[in-house]
Amino acid sequence: MSNNDLPKGESASLIRQPLLSSSQRSIVNSTSQVAIVGANVCPIESLDYEIFENEFFKQDWRSRGVVQIFQYICMKWLLCLMIGVIVGFIGFCNNLAVENLAGIKFVITSNMMLQRRFLLAFVIFFASNLILTLFACIITAFIAPTAAGSGISEVKAYLNGVDAPGIFTVPTLFVKVEIDVRSTLAGPWLARSSLFIRLSIIGSITAVSSSLLVGKAGPMVHTGACVASLLGQGGSKRYGITWRWLRFFKNDRDRRDLIVCGSAAGIAAAFRAPVGGVLFALEEMASWWRTSLLWRAFFTTATVAIFLRAMIDVCLSGKCGLFGKGGLIMFDAYSASISYHLADVPLVFILAIIGGLLGSLFNFMTNKVLRMYNVINEKGIICKLLLACLISIFTSCILFGLPLFASCRPCPPDAVEPCPTIGRSGIYKKFQCPPHYYNGLASLIFNTNDDAIKNLFSMNTDNEFEFSSMLIFFIICLSLSILSCGIVAPVGMFVPIIVTGASYGRMVGILVGKRSNLCHGLYAVLGAASLLGGSMRTTVSLCVIMLELTNNLLLLPLIMMVLLVSKSVANVFNANIYDLIMKAKGLPYLETHAEPYMRQLTVGDVVTGPLQVFNGIERVRNIMFILRTTTHNGFPVIDEPPGLEAPVLFGIILRDHLITLLKKKTFLPTPAANNYDVLRQFSSDDFAKKGSTERLKIEDIHLTEEEMGMYIDLHPFTNASPYTVVETMSLAKALILFREVGLRHLLVIPKIPGFTQLSFVHGDCRYRPW
């Protein structure tokens, strides 16, 4: 019954054949509205954002009183507040841990270097990196494999309607102990999710601290989405009130909204960029948007920003160990007024074009490397870990070895900070150099990425870095960030791209020299913007994030121009990095934009059969049979009213709801409509969206032979007002409907009744080949 064999773009022939051998149906050659339903034929679970208007829904949701609506609205904002505070706290802890872990490592290494014990320094550096990397990879590979990589692609796929198994939870097998411990407090799903968050965060912290060129933004987004999903799902049945208040959120629509807020909070916490976070969620991640969601996302990120501010207030008194005073990665290096003129624009234009080319090259290489790694990773966990070790070893050697060959530069007499820097951060790292000399390359390498960016972005440091070390650093960054992004640890790519881009910009700045009014730090900012634009292909959100990072709005016109140019250039070559990763991971994604060939095809061309439909009052046996033999998530329900010769479309019913009905066993002995008393036997909780691991499968339903012969009245549970299109509608137009309204199922109706067409539009899994 698989329907995957429809070739791309080829017209499916209209299949005329009875669906089932059951005698009560004779659709063939009968007339009128025959429905065609979209269904999902792949293991990835699809989410349904449509308002499911059935009798049950009307009785439950639509009958909400003022108090319940008030509860619902309050809960929405309260949940956003909680997401903001929790994500803010996680983001702060993340930074704190990274700064301290990596800081201690660098301090020890530096001290060894000062004592000229190079080998020991190298061993410490090497071993600590390896241990941290291995730790990150082991917890990821063994316990939370879906946390690997930048989580942005997974979240983007989720918001597009594809719930890949376990992207917000840990697989059941490995968390038995955890569940036992926590099950008194909340349901197992809750425990699994919160474990997932902690693992993801610990993995991210250790990976970032291990000198791999990886970022924390992606994992933070994933974590934020996870927190949101957890909170929306949260609350146990044991605590009546919590459950009462949260029951309205147990559906795909509300959870999607919360996850949008959570992912915006993730970016906001990673970069302390609240507006940028909202815009990133809007521009890059969410497939569906409305103004009220914008406000809630904004509220969430505002909470994050205020919470971070409070935490930094606490840290300013020096209680946070090596955590710097600058406050997260806000590089407010540009409080001074900068000036630029129209004469600088052509140069910046060229920088942006090359940045766009580099961005698309980065995407191309990353894609290749990811696909290669995929092959390696499929060979088992040992291979994954070996790969990670290999990369860690390579990284350590490169990072430690190359600065040894870099030339030492004398400390500038008017340096703003002590030179060489003995401590955590700073522009002037002594490394192997004699006193009063510093090693420019080491200054960049033996710092956290955040500090390296800060150094690169800083003003009045035009003479601190020489071209050769900048070039080496750029090549190191480019290659290591490409190599590191595919390891089995929660690693992002935002920060590596910024570092690489900043070094590229500095390089351009050094090359241009005095021919331009712009300082090298500004070139670094523009370089970072160009590489980000070339790789991520968003404009407004990146622009705002760059502004929030540098805290100078005077840069705005230049950054806007750079982003637009680099994005346009890179678009010629390939897709944005998250789409490439999604493809590499096999996550389906429905693009907003219709491809040209979709304008030539009608929906009638792509539907195929056979169609599985149910009668309004259907025999249990048939339902069991169809559910077992197909993987569709939705089925049309038809009626044969007396006096009409042809069946009539009644609506669409979902697999989940059918399974719930079968589980309750409210069957009828005869095929007569019940008078909706059956509704009282169900509570909204029965049809509420469940956590992915709690979900019942059709295989779990066991019925007696007697029950199999009985009937179910599907009418009260059928969505009686599904969205329908006529078969002559072009695919492009149907796509707009699909995307804009956030549909998962679309009924295709034949133009001319009396001409039976049994066919269906493919569900989520089929969108990619379109």
Added chain:
Amino acid sequence: MSNNDLPKGESASLIRQPLLSSSQRSIVNSTSQVAIVGANVCPIESLDYEIFENEFFKQDWRSRGVVQIFQYICMKWLLCLMIGVIVGFIGFCNNLAVENLAGIKFVITSNMMLQRRFLLAFVIFFASNLILTLFACIITAFIAPTAAGSGISEVKAYLNGVDAPGIFTVPTLFVKVEIDVRSTLAGPWLARSSLFIRLSIIGSITAVSSSLLVGKAGPMVHTGACVASLLGQGGSKRYGITWRWLRFFKNDRDRRDLIVCGSAAGIAAAFRAPVGGVLFALEEMASWWRTSLLWRAFFTTATVAIFLRAMIDVCLSGKCGLFGKGGLIMFDAYSASISYHLADVPLVFILAIIGGLLGSLFNFMTNKVLRMYNVINEKGIICKLLLACLISIFTSCILFGLPLFASCRPCPPDAVEPCPTIGRSGIYKKFQCPPHYYNGLASLIFNTNDDAIKNLFSMNTDNEFEFSSMLIFFIICLSLSILSCGIVAPVGMFVPIIVTGASYGRMVGILVGKRSNLCHGLYAVLGAASLLGGSMRTTVSLCVIMLELTNNLLLLPLIMMVLLVSKSVANVFNANIYDLIMKAKGLPYLETHAEPYMRQLTVGDVVTGPLQVFNGIERVRNIMFILRTTTHNGFPVIDEPPGLEAPVLFGIILRDHLITLLKKKTFLPTPAANNYDVLRQFSSDDFAKKGSTERLKIEDIHLTEEEMGMYIDLHPFTNASPYTVVETMSLAKALILFREVGLRHLLVIPKIPGFTQLSFVHGDCRYRPW
């Protein structure tokens, strides 16, 4: 045939009656898919954003080659570039003119005051204000009445699908001369639009210069939208190439996209806030949005920003008269780092709550005043002008009189600028005070609004203003901005609200005194944000605009909080100011959000009859009759295929297209389908969207009796894939479809065939009472 009599929320009875007496149709008691079409029954023209899939469209648009698609894409970006440059230039000229006009006035008045010739000073002030106001009002009232008021509501209504007559052009009557002059260059519509822009700008400049408390942001948005509409429409048939390239833009969808870009550019030019402009267009104005539009809008505003930057570069050398060095109204008063702590948050919270209350009060009062003015304005142009004069006289008296009673303060010894200021701008205005004293109230009043805001926002001026003068200034601003907003001139409300809010914030700052760490300038910023939030109810865009105005991102968390709180507080009382104005102007608007009662109603409940339908091959007489006797914009087309007893829905045809068909007179002598040869007689230009004044009306079509008896084959021109919903769909769910896909017509299909329902869902005009 009017369908306006459906009471709100009441179920329409299913009407069973024949539509027309023509004998060829017998829908009553017949069966199957009978269509119900949305149609527009009010004089306001509705826009159609749906992809109109008919044979003609397929042949023309869908058959575009690579070159044409390339042309189309290039033109899109080129048009955005042009919009950006033109709007940037207009914005610059606007600022330049205002600064110089108002500046000269203030310089002359100050000089008179210095010479202690108070009466003469008053007369000059009074007379110049009156003349400027009258000039603005006369050109608006006589030539471009639709330019009156803040244009944001009109643009918002347009983007929601309502094209109020003449909002982008000047009525035909008054521009005869202009057309004659320019008609050699371009079409009359073009001339009328460009005249409109110039009038609107001149009106705005003079109104703002006349010391009325009015802003320029609204008119700039209207101008930006107008420029975009003009460019998209532009090009004359005489110049083949221009026309060829622009023909793809002669539809509602592309023009809507351009107008979104134009309105974003308007905000960007008014506040030099490119990101804020994009977000304002997204959050407040556009009903429909997608990512690629976001990028084009961003590109447009980036162009504006770069262009303005270039112009300011030119002005820095002092060639722009009294135009300041600060560069437009970028109040970069906060380049220094500011600090605030959690302890300040509760106070700011209270400020935001009161700001929200004030904002809703402002909306309430403005609404009342506007409705009162509407009554006065309806009495004729003389009344309009008298009203404007009265307001101008009142304003002049208040502004000149009150500072005379304010106390003089000694100049601070450590003042950063010469005290008292003799010149254009500055904090210390001497007014009537003795030497080395200044008048705080006069310092605020005898400046342009921009300078007043700059003064209020400035740091380290905590002691410059005393509480009493701040209170007086606040009351003046609040009352005058409410009184001025309804006069017949292009006047905005953005800047008045900022001034009022800033004075409110300063007042709070003075009251709080030393109990807070925040400086008074910061309070002014937060006060402005709270009043804006309370009045306009947007969050993200206002936040970014405030940041771009003040150029300090450290304020972000506080501004976010203030905006969210004030918006939430104000939402309790009334709608946002633009919605209120839209209502007062009678512009229909379809909200995104479904009202609770819509969940209880189905679309079947609100449809009403009788339905006007056409046969696939229809007699010309019937078409003429229905078009003349109804005002609907769309009609369903039905077919009666042989062998079927019931008619079948074929699609929907628009009034405009029917009129085009009638005008071409490609009639058939017999009711037989033509073999689509008729398509060759039409070019895409025939069906292209025309300027509102060029449009043919049904009254312009005159046919002979013989022609009336002939037939038209409507099939090739009928949209064969309209969006349809079943009658049982709830109104709330249909609304989502309507809004998200940007529909104007929605076909309602009966659930059970064989039960004829002749009814229709109301078009645009009916959405308000829903």
